[in-house]
Amino acid sequence: MQDPVPVAAGPFKTILQNTSAFEKRVKRRISARPHVFFAVCPPGLGGVCEHEVSQVSPKAQEIFSNHDKISDIKVLPGGIEFKTRLKTACLANMLMGSATRLLMRFASFKADGFRRLEEQIKAVDWELYLPAETLPDIRVTTRKSRLYHSKAISDRISPILHDRLSLKDASRHHNTGPGISQTLMVRGENDRFELSLDMSGTPLYKRGIKEKVAKAPLRETLAFAILTRLGLSKKDTLVDPMCGSGTFSLEGAMMQCALPPGVFRSFAFETWPGFEKKSFAHARHRLMDAAGTHINTPNLPPILAQDLSQTAIDHLKQTCSGHRVFQRITPVCDDFFNMTPPPIKDSQGVVVLNPPYGIRLDKKNDISALYKEIGHKLIADFKGWRAAIISPGKKEFQALNLGLSTMPLFHGGLDLYTAIGRIGK
Known part of the structure; x- marks a missing residue:
């Protein structure tokens, strides 16, 4: 004994x-x-x-x-x-x-x-x-x-x-x-x-995903809200033809697989005495497992990311290699105006554009003319797609001439006019 x-x-x-x-x-x-x-x-x-x-x-x-x-x-x-x-x-x-x-x-x-x-x-x-x-x-x-x-x-x-x-x-x-x-x-x-x-510590728009970002990147909170307003579903083909750091593409990939925005990061509350470490870890594992089911679904539509900057595309490729949820994203260095969109069924296509403005644009460029060209391109090639186009002011919004609704946003000290709706409707 x-x-x-x-x-x-x-x-x-x-x-x-x-x-x-x-x-x-x-x-x-x-x-x-x-x-x-x-x-x-x-x-x-x-x-x-x-x-x-x-x-x-x-x-x-x-x-x-x-x-x-x-x-x-x-x-x-x-x-x-x-x-x-x-x-x-x-x-x-x-x-x-x-x-x-x-x-x-x-x-x-x-x-x-x-x-x-x-x-x-x-x-x-x-x-x-x-x-x-x-x-x-x-x-x-x-x-x-x-x-x-x-x-x-x-x-x-x-x-x-x-x-x-x-x-x-x-x-x-x-x-x-x-x-x-x-x-x-x-x-x-x-x-x-x-x-x-x-509770959060680092702002929640920092998802813990990107290692490198482009100049003046769009915040993830705004991209999430826009994609939510567009009703992005796992059946939609997502096109992000001026992707920069790929914020729209990355948020879209997570949303389509039901992967929570903050699943890859840590939080300030994790050191609090009242934090229940085991239950939070359990929640994270449950959510990751559920997302894995979506990720493994066959025939998920593609996410097409495109930008004129090879550096931006290289950075996005590096980010996408970090987790399989992002490997559906296909980053390509090319001009939006050269793009031929893939065919879609039942209007299940979403195109999102964050054109260069402010510090991202050469002062010599005519920004209203750029937005007018974007409007022509969308009418010609993306009719029937749901779209969101961020513009820095009312003049640029009107230059699109797409008859879309406005979604007011505030970003980087600017009041933005986001054109949102269905192209050609």
Whole structure:
């Protein structure tokens, strides 16, 4: 008969007890409770973002086999507010294609002086939200508040966080991970302050796919919204004839295979004490497996990517070689005006163009004339296709002369006019 395993005693027993007590506090206060979250989205994408938020609940219930729902969805200036548990909000970061980042709103209080501000900051259980020995970057914005100097506010908050998070506590062991930073958002308005943590870290439009990009690339959030508006399905042939870095092609390939936008990247919340590593890994594997079924479907239509820049095409080829979901993309160095589109059935063709403008275009070029040529080419060769053409202004939009609807977008400091609809209808 084996000797019984001795019960832990002394300092080691104390560490185990403290660790267990801390984990119970995290579960009770953070993991088990619903919290308020905010999905930041670019101007013009509120409708797409709201729909995405509403679709997270069914996916979470399917993956986690629970009834964790998203509630209290509100469209607010700058994004979408909603309420759910942390685990579902973590999943939302991976699933959503139109949001720039997700914030966890965890404290709100009134403070009309620095003393009151410090009292409220000290009252927060910071160790339940952030990993030990990791001080967040503090970003402060104020409006119509007695406390208005952002640096002074940050200077009062920083030493409190230092005291609470920098202590080497043997009862807490958290892997902060290399290169993963944390950001605390402090927003003050009319003497009421709201504290939020950036869940995402690197903006969500950085999918973790591209290693090299062309000059002034289109953000993935905008490409996702445009393809969503066009109703891209796995039956559609996608043509991206001014592809640049291939944003439309890459987003389209993922959408057609139901591969989540954030499946290849990491997030700031992965170092939080309340992060459930095993359940998130399970969700990622489930989603990857489901996408694999689509990828292996025979006779998926092609994705044709084309650009005049050989460098851009070489970079896109390198990106496409990294995962089999992108190997359906065929990058070719050629002029859009030389392209003969492939035949399509039942109007199942989508063509998307992001022509050069701004810093991507030689100042000597007549941009209106370019858009007029694009319009002629689309009418001649792409009649019946669903199309989206990004233009930097109303004049260029009108030069297309295609009779399409407009989808307002904001990108790179510009208000863009995106022509969207069916060619020749």
